[in-house]
Amino acid sequence: MARRQKSPVASGDLDARKATILQAVVTEHVDTAAPVGSSAVAAATDLDVSPATVRSEMVALEREGYLAQPHTSAGRVPTDKGYRYFVDHLERGAVGAAQQTRVRDFFAHVRGEMEDVLEQTSKLLSQLTSHTSVVVGAGHSRASVLSAQLVNLDAHHHLLVTVFSDGTVTKHSVADAPGASAGEVAEASRQLNALLIGTTLGSRIQVPSRADAVARLVREATSALHEAAPTIEGEQVYIGGSSRVAEAFDGVETVRAVLSILEQELVVVSLIEDILDADVSVAIGSENGLEPLSACAVIVAPVTLEGETVGALGLLGPTRMRYREVMATAQAVSDELTRHFGGEPGA
Amino acid sequence: MARRQKSPVASGDLDARKATILQAVVTEHVDTAAPVGSSAVAAATDLDVSPATVRSEMVALEREGYLAQPHTSAGRVPTDKGYRYFVDHLERGAVGAAQQTRVRDFFAHVRGEMEDVLEQTSKLLSQLTSHTSVVVGAGHSRASVLSAQLVNLDAHHHLLVTVFSDGTVTKHSVADAPGASAGEVAEASRQLNALLIGTTLGSRIQVPSRADAVARLVREATSALHEAAPTIEGEQVYIGGSSRVAEAFDGVETVRAVLSILEQELVVVSLIEDILDADVSVAIGSENGLEPLSACAVIVAPVTLEGETVGALGLLGPTRMRYREVMATAQAVSDELTRHFGGEPGA
C-alpha cells in the first residue's frame, strides 16, 4: 500500500501552501458569495506566487475533494470537506470587545425564570450572529420532587402541581367524576406530598388501593403525573431569529425545507445532541445527517452546571458562514450562560 | 350631489353582473396565480356574454378599484378591495366532511393541559389549511389566586408557586440572602397562601412590615409576583407551520419580512386582537395595518368560554387564498375548541 500514493501528504492533512490557499478560498468565498479565482487567491495571500502556481495547487485541492468548480470556467468554491479542514485548523479567536460587553450586559440585566432566560438568550444569539439560534434546556429526568400539591379548581376538576429540585414546576389536571369534598381533597394533597417528595419521575411508588375518595384522588393524580413523564422529561427548545433563514438562502425551496426542520422540535433536539455527543462543535453540510440541511452549518456549545451538561445552544446558518466569529460568540454566550446559572442555582 | 354619479349603484355595492365577473376573477386568480383575461371570465361564468362585454365591465371594475392590471396588455388581478368585496359577499359554506371528521377526531383524542392543546391546535390548523396558523390564549388578568406556596430550593433560593382559578400556574424565584430556617419558610408559605388567595394580580395587598425572616420572605415573594404581573397577564402565542410562509410567497424578501413579524409575539397578538375587535373575521392586505403584511390575508375566529372571549385563532396566508375553505376550517376548529374547553373547564 505504501508508495502507492503519489502525493507525499496523507489525505487528512495538507502542506502549508495548499492550506493557505484553501483558507484564502474559504475566506474570500464567505465574503463575496462567488466562486474564487486563482488571481484573487494570489492577491489575497502573502505567498508571492503567480496565479498559475495557485492554479496548479487548486487542481490538486479539487482532486482531493476540498474544492469544487460550479462549471468548467469558473473559480473554485469550498466543499463541505474544505470547510471542515478550515474549521479544524482555525485558531480559536476571542470575541470582539463590543460583542463581549453586549453579552455581559445582557446577563447582568436579565431576570426571571430559567425558561425566560433561555428564550431571551436565543434572541440575543440570533441578534449577535445574524443567524437562526436554538437553545435547548435539558429535561429534568433526574430531578426529584420537592413538593406536590392538589388544588381544587371546581366540583370535578383538580390540579396536581409539582415542584422539582431543579426549579421546574409542572401541572396536571385530575378529573374526579364523583366529586370529593374539600376536606378529602386537602387530605389527598397531604398524602400526595408525603408520597412523592424525594421521588423522581422514573421511580415507582406505592399508591393506596383503597376505594375511598381520598385514595381515588391520589391514584388519579399520580398516574396523571407518571403518564405525562416522557413529555415532561423532554427538553425545552427555544428558537430565535427564524426569519434569518430567509436571508441565508436565496432559493425559496431551501428556506421552506430548513424552516420545516426547525418546526420539528424533536428533530432539532436530536440534531443538537448528536453534534454535542460527537464532541465536535460544528457540523457542516452533509455532516449533520439531515438532507434538507445539506446547505447548512450548525455550531453548538454546551451549557454546563456543576460539570454536567444541562443544555446546549446552537447556531444554524449557511455553510458559507463566518465560522470564527460565530464560534467565538457561541463560546462566549455559553460561558456566560454557564456562569449565570452556576451563580444562581434554580433561578 | 344626486345624479352626479353616472353609475346607478353606490360604490359599496355592485350590480349582479359585475359581482359575478369579480367573483370569477377572484376564483380564477386564486386557482392559477396568473392575471385573468376577459375570455377566461366569459368561459367560467354562466353569463352568456362575449368577452368584449366582459371587458367593458372589467374596465368599470378597474376604475372603481376592485381590479388592477399588472401591465397594459395583461389580464386583471383582484385588488385588496376586490378581495374584500368577494369575502363580504361569500356565502359561508360548511367545511368538508373529511376535514370535519379530522377536526372531531383531533379533539376527541387530544389530551393534556390547555397550553398543550392550543399548541397542538395550531399545528392542526396549519395542516388543514396549508397556511401558517396562530393560536392566542388570553391572559388571566381577571383570574384569582387559588393557592400560593413557597417551596425551598436551597439555602438561599425559594420558589413561589401560584395557582390561578383559570388553571394556570406561575412560578417566581425568591432570593433570600440571610437565609431563613425551614420552619420560617413554611410559616411564610402559610401566610402567603392566606394573604393571596382570592386576590387578582391587579389588587393591592397588605404586606407585613415587620423585619423578621418570615415577613421579609412574604414581602419578597409578593413583590416578585406583582412585578412579573404584566408578563404573566400577557397572552400565550402558538405559531404553527411557519414554513408555509415560504410556500406562499416567491420573493425571499417577502418571506423574510413576514417571518420577522411572526417572531414578534406582541405584534402578532395585537394584530389578531385588532381584527377581532373590529368584528370582522378577515383582514386583507393593507387592512391589517402592517406594511410587511400587505401581501397577506389574516383570518381570525374567537374562542369563547361561557360567552367570554378567552382566545383566538388566526390563519395567515397570501391574499390570494381560498377564503371559503379556510374560513370554514377556522370556524369549525374554533367551534370545536370552544366546545372542548366548555365541557372540560380548567383542563
Add this chain to the structure above:
DNA sequence: ACTGGCACTCACTAGACTTGAGTGCCAACG
C-alpha cells in the same frame, strides 16, 4: 346594450452575438 372585428401593446421566449473571468496546458526560465 351587445357583439365581432381589428389594431395595438407588451411581457415573454428563443436565438445570435459579445464579453470577460477563469481555466488548463505548455514552453521557457532560474
Add this chain to the structure above:
DNA sequence: CGTTGGCACTCAAGTCTAGTGAGTGCCAGT
C-alpha cells in the same frame, strides 16, 4: 524541478433582436 508568462479555450451571463400570443381598447354594426 518548481515556477512562471503566454495563449487558446470554455462557458455563464449580459445584450440585442425578432417573433409570438394573450390580452386589451375602441368602434362600427346589429
